[in-house]
Amino acid sequence: MSRLPKYIEADDVKRVLKMTELIPIIEKAMGDFSKGDDGGVVQPVRSFIPIEKHGGFFAAMSAYSEKDETLATKLLTRYQENAGTGIPTHTSAIILFEPSTGELKSIMDGDVITSMRTAAASAVATKYLASENSKILCILGSGDQARSHYKSLHHICNFEEVRVWSPTFKNAQYFSSQLRSKVCATVEEAIRGADVIVTATFAKQPIVEWEWVKPGAHINAIGAVNKKWQELSSELMQKSVVYVDSREAAMKGSGDVIISKADIFAEIGDLVNGTKEAQREKTTVFKSLGIAIEDVVSAKLVYDKHMENH
Numbered sequence: 213m214s215r216l217p218k219y220i221e222a223d224d225v226k227r228v229l230k231m232t233e234l235i236p237i238i239e240k241a242m243g244d245f246s247k248g249d250d251g252g253v254v255q256p257v258r259s260f261i262p263i264e265k266h267g268g269f270f271a272a273m274s275a276y277s278e279k280d281e282t283l284a285t286k287l288l289t290r291y292q293e294n295a296g297t298g299i300p301t302h303t304s305a306i307i308l309f310e311p312s313t314g315e316l317k318s319i320m321d322g323d324v325i326t327s328m329r330t331a332a333a334s335a336v337a338t339k340y341l342a343s344e345n346s347k348i349l350c351i352l353g354s355g356d357q358a359r360s361h362y363k364s365l366h367h368i369c370n371f372e373e374v375r376v377w378s379p380t381f382k383n384a385q386y387f388s389s390q391l392r393s394k395v396c397a398t399v400e401e402a403i404r405g406a407d408v409i410v411t412a413t414f415a416k417q418p419i420v421e422w423e424w425v426k427p428g429a430h431i432n433a434i435g436a437v438n439k440k441w442q443e444l445s446s447e448l449m450q451k452s453v454v455y456v457d458s459r460e461a462a463m464k465g466s467g468d469v470i471i472s473k474a475d476i477f478a479e480i481g482d483l484v485n486g487t488k489e490a491q492r493e494k495t496t497v498f499k500s501l502g503i504a505i506e507d508v509v510s511a512k513l514v515y516d517k518h519m520e521n522h
């Protein structure tokens with residue numbers, strides 16, 4: 213057997229990874245993570261290097277799942293200033309090891325996985341927290357996450373209307389020309405009356421106000437992935453029931469949580485495990501930062517399916 217690690221490129225990841233298969237795998241991983249020692253997940257909070265000179269950051273996200281027998285790390289950069297230059301704002305690779313021997317098994321593209329597993333995690337949150345009769349989806353942002361959330365959330369709700377807002381109007385128009393949606397000129401117009409809201413932007417200051425949000429709506433807050441940044445107003449965070457992917461990570465790295473001093477009610481994994489209540493009738497926020505176990509179980513799925521054909 214060759215000892216060379218298998219390189220799996222983005223097109224191959226895209227070919228084998230299907231949202232319908234991914235959502236239940238991410239749901240189980242979030243549940244295992246929130247079980248603590250019983251879940252068999254070992255995952256330190258990601259390490260983070262700010263590259264201030266160039267307005268970027270580097271992060272290393274590692275986890276081991278004993279139940280899935282998978283060990284991997286994702287190395288990631290985020291350079292916001294790349295937007296509009298043709299260079300991606302996020303770049304990542306996932307490195308998979310064999311847990312029984314420590315051997316290097318595979319190096320694969322991490323961009324497709326990041327895009328899809330983040331949207332799959334929001335799909336899980338939406339399944340537990342959105343009103344069962346959700347009809348209007350609002351997406352703030354028109355980039356990669358906006359697109360993948362459009363796709364994943366249609367697996368959960370039967371939306372009759374999708375609205376999109378983006379700071380650059382023509383980007384929202386382009387999104388709308390590819391994915392059926394109505395372009396809104398302001399955040400307020402996009403939000404009012406929406407049942408499910410996705411914030412997937414680079415905003416560093418709040419762009420969503422409590423008074424615009426329909427009572428009982430569910431918000432998947434994906435951006436503001438730094439302790440100094442906010443996408444949602446402090447009032448909105450304080451008055452909503454707040455769920456996170458990792459309590460420890462959110463308390464260390466989410467400006468939406470830290471600056472607002474909002475209480476975290478539960479992790480999404482607690483809903484999966486049935487240990488905390490899904491307060492569907494209230495206004496809910498899923499503050500997502502992204503956790504390594506999501507990458508690890510996605511990488512295992514990609515590796516196993518890729519190897520079936522090679």
Ligand SMILES: NC(=O)C1=CN([C@@H]2O[C@H](COP(=O)(O)OP(=O)(O)OC[C@H]3O[C@@H](n4cnc5c(N)ncnc54)[C@H](O)[C@@H]3O)[C@@H](O)[C@H]2O)C=CC1
Nearest residue numbers: 301330353354355356357412413414415434435500501502
């Ligand atoms: N929670 C998680 O697991 C993950 C979070 N993210 C975060 O989600 C956000 C979106 O990421 P992508 O869609 O991959 O990026 P992208 O570069 O594809 O799109 C970014 C979007 O933000 C908009 N934007 C730029 N400046 C803005 C501002 N000042 N105010 C409001 N909107 C602004 C852009 O017009 C664009 O629509 C980023 O903050 C990113 O770091 C990304 C991956 C995983």
Ligand SMILES: O=C([O-])C1=[NH+]CCC1
Nearest residue numbers: 290326437501502503
């Ligand atoms: O979890 C993740 O991959 C990311 N979180 C913030 C930027 C990318």
